Amino acid sequence: MSNAIEFPKNFLWGASTSAYQIEGSPLADGAGPSIWQRFAHSPGNIRDGDTGDVACDHYRRSAQDVALMREIGLQAYRFSISWSRVMPSGRGAVNPVGIGFYDELVDRLLAQGIKPMVTLFHWDLPETLDNQGGWLNRDIADWFADYARVMFERLDDRVTSWATLNEPWVVSDGGYLNGTLAPGHHNRFEAPIAAHNLLRAHGAAVKVYREVGKHEIGLVVNLEPKYPASESAADQQAAARGHAYMNGQFLDPVFFGRYPEKMKDVYGDAWPEWPAEDFELIRQRLDFIGVNYYTRSVTRDEPSALPVRAVAVRQPLATYTETGWEVYARGLSDTLEWVAARYGNPPLYITENGAAFFDPPVAEGGRVHDPLRIDYYQKHLRAIHEVIQKGVDVRGYCAWSLLDNLEWAHGFSKRFGIVHVNFATQERTLKDSAYFYREVIATNGAVL
Numbered sequence: 001m002s003n004a005i006e007f008p009k010n011f012l013w014g015a016s017t018s019a020y021q022i023e024g025s026p027l028a029d030g031a032g033p034s035i036w037q038r039f040a041h042s043p044g045n046i047r048d049g050d051t052g053d054v055a056c057d058h059y060r061r062s063a064q065d066v067a068l069m070r071e072i073g074l075q076a077y078r079f080s081i082s083w084s085r086v087m088p089s090g091r092g093a094v095n096p097v098g099i100g101f102y103d104e105l106v107d108r109l110l111a112q113g114i115k116p117m118v119t120l121f122h123w124d125l126p127e128t129l130d131n132q133g134g135w136l137n138r139d140i141a142d143w144f145a146d147y148a149r150v151m152f153e154r155l156d157d158r159v160t161s162w163a164t165l166n167e168p169w170v171v172s173d174g175g176y177l178n179g180t181l182a183p184g185h186h187n188r189f190e191a192p193i194a195a196h197n198l199l200r201a202h203g204a205a206v207k208v209y210r211e212v213g214k215h216e217i218g219l220v221v222n223l224e225p226k227y228p229a230s231e232s233a234a235d236q237q238a239a240a241r242g243h244a245y246m247n248g249q250f251l252d253p254v255f256f257g258r259y260p261e262k263m264k265d266v267y268g269d270a271w272p273e274w275p276a277e278d279f280e281l282i283r284q285r286l287d288f289i290g291v292n293y294y295t296r297s298v299t300r301d302e303p304s305a306l307p308v309r310a311v312a313v314r315q316p317l318a319t320y321t322e323t324g325w326e327v328y329a330r331g332l333s334d335t336l337e338w339v340a341a342r343y344g345n346p347p348l349y350i351t352e353n354g355a356a357f358f359d360p361p362v363a364e365g366g367r368v369h370d371p372l373r374i375d376y377y378q379k380h381l382r383a384i385h386e387v388i389q390k391g392v393d394v395r396g397y398c399a400w401s402l403l404d405n406l407e408w409a410h411g412f413s414k415r416f417g418i419v420h421v422n423f424a425t426q427e428r429t430l431k432d433s434a435y436f437y438r439e440v441i442a443t444n445g446a447v448l
């Protein structure tokens with residue numbers, strides 16, 4: 001038997017981006033501000049004072065960028081819709097130019113044989129809704145469902161793969177517990193409420209999709225396996241808390257209609273009682289789970305690291321990315337096997353996977369040599385193939401990211417793209433990793 005790698009026949013090869021990180025023009029043509037517009041323009045929140053005012057200028061260069069996707073041979077493109085571009089006040093009136101941008105983008109993709117994979121919410125909440133409590137207001141489930149309905153009715157004739165939310169954990173942990181991301185709250189009582197309303201909103205949108213939609217809908221979560229740093233009970237418990245907090249907190253309610261028991265241990269007196277009917281809303285049947293994987297955490301007990309009381313331990317012999325994440329492809333296979341075993345082998349897409357390394361400038365002849373990123377992709381794609389061979393139902397893979405873009409609070413300092421962006425000139429240059437990925441797609445993985 002040849003040991004050449006081959007992915008399943010219809011495996012879907014794509015790349016991902018998100019609206020605020022690439023589009024620019026946040027207030028153009030009637031668009032309303034999102035909380036990231038406000039957060040980025042509040043001094044000190046984003047490195048070097050970078051903002052999404054221009055970013056990759058994708059709002060004006062989408063035709064050029066779709067041509068790039070075609071050049072790389074992408075079969076799918078995962079992108080998010082800016083809620084406040086489409087509904088400037090987050091509710092009610094629809095901005096025809098704003099929704100028209102996404103309508104045209106979908107047509108351009110389909111014209112190139114590229115499957116659109118749409119995320120309705122990738123962190124950029126309309127500012128007006130945040131002013132009404134945002135994810136802390138239970139009414140947001142209805143606001144989000146109304147927005148979702150508008151998008152389904154406009155695009156579901158051409159968009160066949162939808163995700164409600166990108167990474168509710170990051171919104172709760174970064175936006176409400178630690179304050180590192182918009183809306184920048186630092187409140188352990190707010191964080192679980194935001195997480196819960198994100199899940200309720202997810203469920204409300206899926207319910208609408210079951211009324212009006214004809215294709216597939218899922219939820220995108222970031223998953224990070226937690227390995228105890230030692231055999232001690234304290235470290236084992238810390239890893240279990242970290243696992244419940246990041247990985248089980250969202251998938252258990254969606255699949256089982258309940259939170260992991262350990263969530264009470266994590267939040268203590270900040271953990272509310274939840275109305276039972278909320279879980280009936282949250283646990284809507286899904287067609288897939290999107291998994292965003294970057295790294296693992298070797299976890300030890302740290303009583304002062306509230307509320308999870310767990311911290312990652314640096315691995316002395318490992319390679320680390322520019323964002324301080326250990327390169328550990330085994331963690332991806334372990335995570336995928338855990339999801340399959342715990343939740344009944346649901347269809348999965350890897351909706352994000354990638355790394356920021358210090359890329360050299362564009363060399364003579366227009367090449368960007370990024371061997372570490374090629375190595376990262378090779379290792380992680382092999383890890384996916386390994387678990388597919390064991391029966392895990394992975395349907396596709398989207399590299400994060402198509403373009404170097406605004407890496408949230410890191411600004412433009414961290415480059416994840418397989419395509420280099422010169423932010424001064426907006427020139428795009430395929431990195432070596434883009435040429436590598438083109439070969440992976442063309443051979444359905446055989447070059448790995």
Ligand SMILES: OC[C@@H]1[C@@H](O)[C@H](O)[C@@H](O)c2[nH]c(CCc3ccccc3)c[n+]21
Nearest residue numbers: 018166167170222292294352400407416
């Ligand atoms: O950091 C790289 C990407 C972001 O650019 C995407 O917008 C976001 O979906 C995303 N999620 C993760 C993993 C979760 C995480 C996010 C931020 C900070 C720490 C962990 C990595 N990424």
